[in-house]
Amino acid sequence: MARYDEIRAQHIEGLDAAIMAVLAGHVGAGAAIGRRDLVAAVRERLGEKVHERKVREAIRDLRRRGAPICAVAGEGGGYYLAANMGELEDFFRREFLAKIDDMRETMRAMRDAARLVFREAV
Numbered sequence: 001m002a003r004y005d006e007i008r009a010q011h012i013e014g015l016d017a018a019i020m021a022v023l024a025g026h027v028g029a030g031a032a033i034g035r036r037d038l039v040a041a042v043r044e045r046l047g048e049k050v051h052e053r054k055v056r057e058a059i060r061d062l063r064r065r066g067a068p069i070c071a072v073a074g075e076g077g078g079y080y081l082a083a084n085m086g087e088l089e090d091f092f093r094r095e096f097l098a099k100i101d102d103m104r105e106t107m108r109a110m111r112d113a114a115r116l117v118f119r120e121a122v
Contacts, residue, residue, distance in 0.1 A: 026079065
């Protein structure tokens with residue numbers, strides 16, 4: 001928990017601070033908070049309407065600053081702070097590496113098609 005306190009102490013304010021405060025009560029995949037519930041809790045904490053897209057963008061930015069915010073898709077899923085490295089690595093494999101592989105496959109297919117269309121090496 002000390003690391004989460006360090007992240008919260010990085011002079012984050014407003015929306016970012018509200019997200020981290022809500023997620024502080026959701027550590028570990030088993031304690032995930034659903035997207036709608038997270039947005040509602042953030043709105044309540046801020047006392048103002050916040051669009052779901054803004055919450056997702058703030059989560060992306062918090063991750064880029066090192067916040068170990070993970071997510072599980074589907075029913076019963078949601079956002080949570082990783083409880084340990086294993087959970088964080090599982091999230092990386094499930095979310096990031098799968099998307100990277102998918103993008104790489106799409107690029108390869110587009111290059112192959114471009115070689116035929118443009119009749120040149122790409």
